[in-house]
Amino acid sequence: MAVEPDDVKFVSALDDAAKKKAKEELNELNDKDRALAVQTLRQWALQQKWLKTPTDFGFLLRFMRARKFSQLGARQTLENYWKQKTKSPAWFRNVDPHDKTIVEILKTGFYIIPKARDKQGRRIVIEQLAKLDMTKVKKTWGLDNVFKAICLCCEYLTKDETVQVHGLCVLLDDTDVSMSHIMSMMGQENGKKIMEYYQEPNDLTRP
Structure with a gap:
């Protein structure tokens, strides 16, 4: 053994x-x-x-x-x-939570993980894509870094034993989400990668 x-x-x-x-x-x-x-x-x-x-x-x-x-x-x-x-190597390689670009992206508040849990003990994730300035994403940060920030958060969450047992509750706030957000984040190539990343049997946060 x-x-x-x-x-x-x-x-x-x-x-x-x-x-x-x-x-x-x-x-x-x-x-x-x-x-x-x-x-x-x-x-x-x-x-x-x-x-x-x-x-x-x-x-x-x-x-x-x-x-x-x-x-x-x-x-x-x-x-x-x-x-x-x-x-998707660009999403996972050389990930540094202190990287200036990653920090700036997360500070927009587009991906929030409150300390409070729901009644079932699940960690809560609130996604608000409208808080991302897509012009800045494309010209300054790069879309791959947005996904890198998301995957970094997911990796952090799956290390939490309570998440491993209770799972997550993800809330999608689509208020003011534009077609630019949808096409950029869920375009054919990225959309396929996202589905493959989250679909069973890849999702480690499934309760």
Whole structure:
């Protein structure tokens, strides 16, 4: 079994309600079974010569939770996770949350993640495309950097154990959204990439 020294150091940060939900809805039975499932997935990942991936406990655990501890489902999701990054390298390479362009884009407030959660314990994401000045996007920031900012937020969220268990609630505010926003953000090429990124079995934030 592929065991790493840090495996025994993992301590779930979930509260009792989240642990109960993980057990009932995600088949996460106990610490021993969880560790065995992660180690089994790690062993498989290490055998895939083409798959260059982190294998630390916390990283692999989110793939197990995303597919309700199905080994086959977790493997498919892990594969697709890296395939999507390969298909859209401009969205995922050299990502720096302190990058001036990324910070400016996020400061527009077009993609907001409040600290408060809904009644089901889900993190909330509010998307307001109208807050993006598409002229500035095209001439200064670049559309790829907008998607890079979105993917950065998604990556941050999926590291949160409560998101792994409870999922997300995404609110789309289309007030004042123009045809320029729609055509730029959901044009044929980008639209296809977005659908591939979010569609099952790629979506790690699915409750």
